[in-house]
Amino acid sequence: MSFKKVSASVTRPNDTTQYAANDVWANGTPAALSFANVVRANDGSNKIVQATLVDSANQSTKGQFDLWLFHTAPALDADNAAFTPTDAELANLVGIIRFDTGIDGDATSGAGGNAVYFGKAVNGFQEVPIRTKVASRTLYGVVVVKNAYTPVAQEVLTFTLWVD
Secondary structure, three states: OOEEEEEEEOOOOOOOOOOOOOEEEEOOOOOOOOOOOOOOOOEEEEEEEEEEEEEOOOOOOOOOOOOEEOOOOOOOOOOOEEEEOOOOHHOOOOEEEOOOOOOOOOOOOOOOOEEEEEEOOOEEEEEOOEEEEOOOOEEEEEEEEOOEEEEOOOEEEEEEEOOO
C-alpha cells in the first residue's frame, strides 16, 4: 500500500486580532487552500487516511480548527469574518476534518514555539472518502476556527493529507 502525501499552508495577516467561533482563517487576499494532485486522475476518488496540522505558534490556549474540503474552489470570506458558505458551495463539499487538540512541539510560548494536531473526520468515520471534479485532481480547503483564539502575527497553518 502506498500513500500519497499532499500539503497546503496558509499564513494569516500581520495582526493579533482574536478569532470568534466559526470565523475563517485566511491570508490577506482570501483564497481557498489548494491540495493539488490529491488523486491520481481527473474525476478521481480515494480516501484520506490521516491528516495533520502543524501550527507555527504555540499559544497557551490552543486553537481548534475545522478544515472544510471542497471539489470546487469556494468564494472565501475574509480573515476573521464569519464562515458563510452558500447552498451551492455546500453541494461541492467533500468532507470536514477537525483538529481540536494541539500538542506542543517546541514548547516555547507564542511565535517561538509550535504545535501539531492530528485530524479526525467529523462524519463519524476514521477515513474521509474524496472525489474530485471531472477535469481536476485538486481539493480546496477552508479553515474555520472553532473557538475564541488569539493568534500571533503571520501565524502559519500547514495541513498535510495522506491519501490512499
